[in-house]
Amino acid sequence: MRSSTLFARMTRHPRTTTSTRTPKIPVQSVNGAAPPSRSLVEFAAYVDGTRVEAESIVEALALVRDHHEIHAPDAGARAFVWVGLHEPKAHEVEWLAKVFDLHPLAVEDAVNAHQRPKVERYGDSLFVVLKTLAFLDNADEGASSDIIAAGEIMAFVGRDFVVTVRHGEQCPLSEVRARLESKPELLGRGATGVLYAVADHVVDRYLHVADLMQQELEEVEATVFASVSSRDIGRIYQLKREMIDMKRAVTPLVAPLATLAQRRQIPSDMRDYFRDVVDHLTRVCEQVELSNELCNSVLQAALARSNALVNEDMRRITSWVAIMAVPTMIAGIYGMNFDHMPLLRSPYGYPVVLAVIVVVCALLYRGFRRNGWLGVKPPRA
Numbered sequence: 001m002r003s004s005t006l007f008a009r010m011t012r013h014p015r016t017t018t019s020t021r022t023p024k025i026p027v028q029s030v031n032g033a034a035p036p037s038r039s040l041v042e043f044a045a046y047v048d049g050t051r052v053e054a055e056s057i058v059e060a061l062a063l064v065r066d067h068h069e070i071h072a073p074d075a076g077a078r079a080f081v082w083v084g085l086h087e088p089k090a091h092e093v094e095w096l097a098k099v100f101d102l103h104p105l106a107v108e109d110a111v112n113a114h115q116r117p118k119v120e121r122y123g124d125s126l127f128v129v130l131k132t133l134a135f136l137d138n139a140d141e142g143a144s145s146d147i148i149a150a151g152e153i154m155a156f157v158g159r160d161f162v163v164t165v166r167h168g169e170q171c172p173l174s175e176v177r178a179r180l181e182s183k184p185e186l187l188g189r190g191a192t193g194v195l196y197a198v199a200d201h202v203v204d205r206y207l208h209v210a211d212l213m214q215q216e217l218e219e220v221e222a223t224v225f226a227s228v229s230s231r232d233i234g235r236i237y238q239l240k241r242e243m244i245d246m247k248r249a250v251t252p253l254v255a256p257l258a259t260l261a262q263r264r265q266i267p268s269d270m271r272d273y274f275r276d277v278v279d280h281l282t283r284v285c286e287q288v289e290l291s292n293e294l295c296n297s298v299l300q301a302a303l304a305r306s307n308a309l310v311n312e313d314m315r316r317i318t319s320w321v322a323i324m325a326v327p328t329m330i331a332g333i334y335g336m337n338f339d340h341m342p343l344l345r346s347p348y349g350y351p352v353v354l355a356v357i358v359v360v361c362a363l364l365y366r367g368f369r370r371n372g373w374l375g376v377k378p379p380r381a
Contacts, residue, residue, distance in 0.1 A: 039088035049184025131249035
């Protein structure tokens with residue numbers, strides 16, 4: 001209510017302060033750059049935690065800057081514009097760069113995805129790159145499809161603005177905005193409150209994905225010790241690859257976020273919030289590291305069990321070959337064309353030879369079975 005009254009007063013009484021002139025804001029396209037349209041998800045002005053609607057980004061920014069000029073002595077008055085984009089084109093980000101005075105290098109990174117997680121300062125504004133992760137429930141265990149889908153969120157954070165650029169379908173920020181608007185005390189802390197909420201949301205997704213990966217790994221571990229196959233080994237390799245990708249997304253963010261709380265752009269009352277995010281991120285890193293070590297152990301166990309199964313198959317084949325070699329050898333000997341051979345003309349020769357074959361084969365079978373070479377061992381008495 002206070003914000004609506006404030007902006008109504010601004011409309012009736014134009015500002016007269018000339019000591020801090022607001023830079024001219026481009027409304028139409030300039031040098032090929034045009035206001036975002038297709039990629040624009042949502043925008044609004046926020047004053048002391050209350051959302052104030054505006055017809056355009058330019059109008060929202062003008063209202064916010066008027067508020068700052070009027071309440072410059074009041075350190076508690078915080079107003080900013082939050083613009084959300086999804087996979088914008090270069091000309092759309094360039095237009096925003098002219099509106100919010102964004103650094104060209106940061107603009108280039110925001111247009112081109114696949115950036116390393118980082119926190120950089122350009123003048124009085126911050127540029128933050130966060131990797132987003134999502135666990136794919138429909139991943140085919142027998143295929144080489146990804147288990148984790150990755151995206152990015154870039155955030156430009158200034159004194160009176162937040163511009164979030166999202167690449168990929170993962171981790172939409174609509175629920176973050178809705179949660180903040182339902183709890184205006186965090187929005188009342190300014191643009192850094194939005195940065196904290198976005199970072200906290202992304203890190204919470206990390207924890208969720210890490211837990212699901214841990215469950216997936218435990219299921220594979222159980223199947224490995226039950227019956228291992230090449231399909232299981234391929235699944236373990238796939239999990240290990242995803243663990244490495246997750247580690248690349250999470251680990252580089254720890255140090256920048258840890259130093260972010262010490263930057264002068266972060267108000268002192270927000271630093272504890274960012275330290276809490278760092279604690280959660282450190283927990284994710286530890287969990288990913290432990291899962292990676294477990295994945296290595298499961299892979300080694302799977303390979304060892306696979307080799308053991310191959311050896312068992314070879315012993316089983318060798319045993320049956322040895323058993324079948326006895327009648328083959330005896331039949332081959334008596335099949336040779338010689339006149340003088342034992343029992344050749346004896347009436348008992350044939351049954352004696354058959355008896356020898358049966359006895360030798362039975363002895364071999366008993367010995368191999370007792371040693372477990374035939375796949376089963378006799379029950380102990």
